[in-house]
Amino acid sequence: MAILTQEEAKKIIDKVLSYAKADETEVTLSGGRTGNIRYARNNVSTSGETNEIGLNITSVYGKKSGSSSINELDDESLRKAVARAEEIAMLAPENPEYMPMLGPQDYPESKTFVQSTDDINPDYRAQIGADSMGPSGEKNLVAAGYLEDFSGFTAMGNSKGMFGYNKSTSVDFSVTVRTADGLGSGYAIRDYNDVNLLNSREVTNIAMQKAQASVNAQAIEPGKYTVILEPTAAGDLMGLLTRSLDARSADEGRSFMSKKGGGTRIGEKLFDERVNIYSDPSNPIIPGAPWDNEGYPQKPVKWVENGVVKNLYYSRYWAEKQGVQPVGRPSGVIFEGGNQSLADMISSTERGILVTRFWYIRGVDPQTLLFTGLTRDGTFYIENGKIKFPVKNFRFNESPIIMLNNIEALGQQQRVGGDLIPAMKIRDFTFTSLSDAV
Incomplete structure (x- = not known):
């Protein structure tokens, strides 16, 4: 399916709105092509391409709302979908937290x-x-x-005159390489908007080197170690941190950002002064969508500056309740790094552990942001500035808050899951037990 142009998408949305009778109506139209190839044991197992388009209608009467979705765009189908959404809305209970739809917005x-x-x-x-x-x-x-590529569009409009349109592309590639006996394993992953930045042979070489180097892993005692987290591993935990910057959870006492006695810890220095986290939809490496999760234009936001928390996410409802401006969730965050390479970090480490990635991470305590999980696909012991031997995988129990107070060095950034994350050298990282997984 060809991507609909802005004019084509708006014509369909305007037609839907012309059929609407509800107090408020919102229409989202999206579609695109998704392609993939999957292989295992050095043989392709599946490959394909899908083309989809879908339209969602939300109708509102007062504070009652209902939605319907279709993938047929002829006039009769559109009329039926509008009628169905309005019928559901009339039957729905009131939502006490419903916020009126936005009017026209100026999207970047x-x-x-x-x-x-x-x-x-x-x-x-x-x-x-x-x-x-x-x-x-x-x-x-x-x-x-596994390789997956996407190319598509999203358009949205409502009965108050708001309209937005955006095209996007993405490509995600991950590979796990194992030795023939299954005792060594390596992993690498990359994601981009621009496929010209992807070199699958180079990414695979990284996984191959890790697989070969991780054979005959030795068991060492769990405990507190200096760790060097590759960007993939660091991103596994930093994403959990940034997704927890929610103002409502903090105000309601359910978050590490909750203040004893009420309120939030905005303005407090919670991390090492080298910690700077922000979002910027115009960043060329992780460009963002024009609008946030509630339809406001995306803008640059400083979340943490020199270790001080500057902002939290405020939904429109919670912002109004608290008397502040809404702050939406960004499509990606940028964690400032340094100039050190992984080799530089390793050479400066007297005794430590190099971690490729984490796996099976689960929350333990949201108020301290404590998580547990496992290392995987390449874990190595460092001594006197050199990788000495592979080690058996560990279970860890650690909080990103503690991590970001134990920084020894920040390295070069890499795009990880739509974020920009540096390699990190962290002291006193807690490993609690061994794992027999490769």
Whole structure:
């Protein structure tokens, strides 16, 4: 399916709104093409491409709302969908937290669409797989990987005159490589808007090197260690931190940002002064959508500055209740890093652990932001500035809050899951037990 132009999308949305009888009506129209290739044991297992389009209608009477969704855009289907949403709204209970729909907004231009990613075809996906499986097979290694590319659009409009349109592309690639005996395992992952930045052979080489180096892992005692977290591992925990910056949870006493006696800890220095976290939808490496999760224009926001928490997410409802301006959740965050490479960090470490990534992370205590999980796919012991040998995987119990007060160094940034995350060198990271998983 071709991506609808802004004019085509608006014409359909305006037609839906012309059929509406409710007090307020909102329409979201989105669609696109998703392609993929999956392989395991150095052989392609699945590959395909889907083309989808969908339209969602929300009708509101007072504080009662109802929604319907369709994937047919002829006039009769649109009329029926509007009628169904209005019927559901009339039957629904009132939502005491309902906020009126927004009026016209001035959305910034987005850089989320890249033509080269939109041009991806089955031949390209096959080549990506070949560039990963071929080198692995030549080294008697076994690769399993997945590539997914997307190219599409989202448009939204309502009966109060708000309208927004955005095109976007994305490509995600991950690969796990194991030795033939299954005793060594390596992993690497990349995500971009621009497929020209992806080199699957290079990414696979990283996983191959880790797989070969992690054979014959030795068991060492759990405890507190200096750790070097590659950006993927750091991102696993930093994402949990930034997603917890919610004002309502803090005000209601359910968060690490809750203040004893009530209120939030905005303005308090909670982290090392080197910690700076912000969002900027115009960033060229992680460009953001034009609007946030509630339809407000995306703007640059400082979340943490020199270790001091500056902002929390405020929904429109909670912002009005607290008498402040809404602050929406960003599509991606930027954690400022440094210039050190992983090699620099390793060479400066007397005794420590290098972690490729974490897995199976679960929350333990939201008020201290304590998490538990496992290392995986390449964990190594460092001594006197050199990697000495691979070690068996650990279970950890740690809080990102404590981590960000135990920083020894911040390294170079890498895009991880739509965020920009640096490698991190952290002292006194808590490993509680060993794991037999590879």
